[in-house]
Amino acid sequence: MSKSVFSSSIQQQLNLVLECVPRVHRALGREDAVLRGVPGWSELVGRPGRIIVHEGRICLVCVLFGPSGAGKSTIFRLLTGIPVPAGETRRPMTFNCAAAVPETLRDVLDLDELFPSYRMHPLMELDVLSDRQRSATDLFFQFYQDQIPEPVAESAWLILVDVPDFNTVEQANRTRAEAMLGRAETVIFTVYPEAYKDAAVMEQLRAAAGRAGHLVYLITKLSASNEAEAARTIWEDVLHHVRDAPDFQTPRGDGLRIGEFLEQANVYYAPRDISPSMEDIRPLNPDAPDFWSLIKGRDAVEVYWSNLLGVLDKGLIAADMLAREASAQCEELRRRLETSDQRMVEVSERIAGSQFPAGELVELIIAVVKESRPGWLRMITLPVSQAAGMLLSVRTLFKRFSKTERRTVLRDRRQLERRRLEEAVDVLLDEWRRDFSTEADLFTTQRCREAARRLQEHEPPPVRDDWKEALRADVRDWSQRHPWYGSLVGTLSEMLVLLGGAALVLDLAVSGGIFGAVGQIGVAGAAGAGSLGAGTVLKMFEELKLKDILEKADAKWRAQRRDELEAHLREHLAEPLFRRKWRERIRALDEADPEACLAAVETIRARWPKQRDSGGPS
Secondary structure, three states, X not given: OOHHHHHHHOHXXXXXXXXXXXXXXXXXXXXXXXXXXXXXXXXXXXXOOOOOEEOOEEXXXXXXXXXXXXXXXXXXXXXXXXXXOOOOOOOXXXXXXXXXXXXXXXXXXXXXXXXXOOEEEEOOOHHHHHOOOOOOOEEEEEEEOOOOOOOHHHOXXXXXXXXXXXXXXXXHHHHHHHHHHHHOOEEEEEEOOOOOOOHHHHHHHHHHHHHOOOEEEEEEEEOOOOHHHHHHHHHHHHHHHHHHOHHHHOEOOOOOEHHHHHHOOEEEXXXXXXXXXXXXXXXXXXXOOOHHHHHHOHHHHHHHHHHHHHHHHHHHHHHHHHHHHHHHHHHHHHHHHHHHHHHHHHHHHHHHHOEEOHHHHHHHHHHHHHHOHHHXXXXXXXXXXXXXXXXXXXXXXXXXXXXXXXXXXXEEHHHHHHHHHHHHHHHHHHHHHHHOHHHHHHOOHHHHHHHHHHHHOOOOOOXXXXXXXXXXXXXXXXXXXXXXXXXXXXXXXXXXXXXXXXXXXXXXXXXXXXOOOOOOOOHHHHHHOOOHHHHHHHHHHHHOOOHHHHHHHHHHHHHHHHHHHHHHHHHHHHHHHHHHHHHHHHHHHHHHOHHHHHHHHHHHHHHOOOOEEOOEEO
């Protein structure tokens, strides 16, 4: 894979991850500040908006970090040629950051893209850097002539940033200096013998080592006679302090402890010299690369890709885990809604199945039979004796029902439903508390009591006539198949009076209550469970050859009324108590699109190069 292919094919997915993760994080109900503490995320965000490559060379940001008098301005001038004042005098970079950019990139590089959190200003006069009134987000830049002592393909475009000295009385300087750490691929931390172990220097070394992708520790102004030995002594002293200091044991975004990371730093040193040069900067380890190569040459490119791989790996793990958590929470919320719906369906089915409007059914049968009477008049020659035995049997059942059952099994439907809805609320709340024990804050006693009270303010929904309309054809068919039963319209009217017309329903509840009964509710179920009223009415309809119609009516009634009551409970009980909040959370999670984030992570991992050479991905 070439670098140009990398920047176009993977970077789009990286940008998608950078956009998605904050949305997903907020959709999970977490503060943005918490996201900055997610391992690997701050480091990933601190990288540029995309991998910037020009003419086969990457753009690498290097930050000079260190106390006053450590030689930062000298290094800046040696690497860029920009004549920043140096020496022991107070220099103009005390309060503001400045960036040196290769002249070749003048018309190519978008500095706003390279430094997305800053406002860029051309550096026209060096004195502006000493203006302490400037905003911390102001970044001044100047172009320089890039000197390349080795092949172009094995070097980087170096964007060098000098930050304000931090061990001054200006607290704002520390903030500005540390803010640039998250943007740098490499940090050059410069010190000198007299100040390397000052408290402020060690504090900022910890900050730099905690954020840097790659750290170069540079000791300057050493005595020329024994600079190597002095540098080694200083470095060993620093490590000794680091190993014992609690602040250096805290973890970085990549999981390493700060002290562990610092021990891996490249260490260089330079003697005190009135005419310093790049050749004066030497590695403490003889096997380490020369300073130029490490900062902008072949080794700098290798460090860049290595660090980027590490940052991406941690950042992608964080993004993947967050997106999976959001997807899992979304699925869990949908499952909870389904469970709550099922609970409401169950109790609604119990309520609907514990009553039956037999009077309304008889009223329907009478109306349909009367519609058919003209046809009956043409059949007056048929003997009515065929129905005599049946008529006698039905009247016997009437008498028994009237004497023993009517007062105990007939109820006003509205009163009956209201009472059973109150019972249903208690059952539902108990079941929801058990089902959703992790959401105890939604099901407190006070909230549940208030929800139940508000439900009582709403009348149960009216019964639509759909269930009756669906039976008209069956009744009409019955009247055609049994024309001699037309003479029994009076008997049916007698049954209608006995059942209280449409105003009353059969109370089919058996011992234990509707929520304690086992088995099917409904007319047949109640009769089988021992309800004499249900059994008598069932027998009446059976004698009239209407049992099939009654059973169909029973099923249609229960299904329709179940749906009406379930919608009532959902709207006036579950919705204000918890469903609305859960649906809002689902909507927020869906809009954050964690699935798109997961897909982007998988795409990056699939396309990321398996091997690298020193020039980057291959």
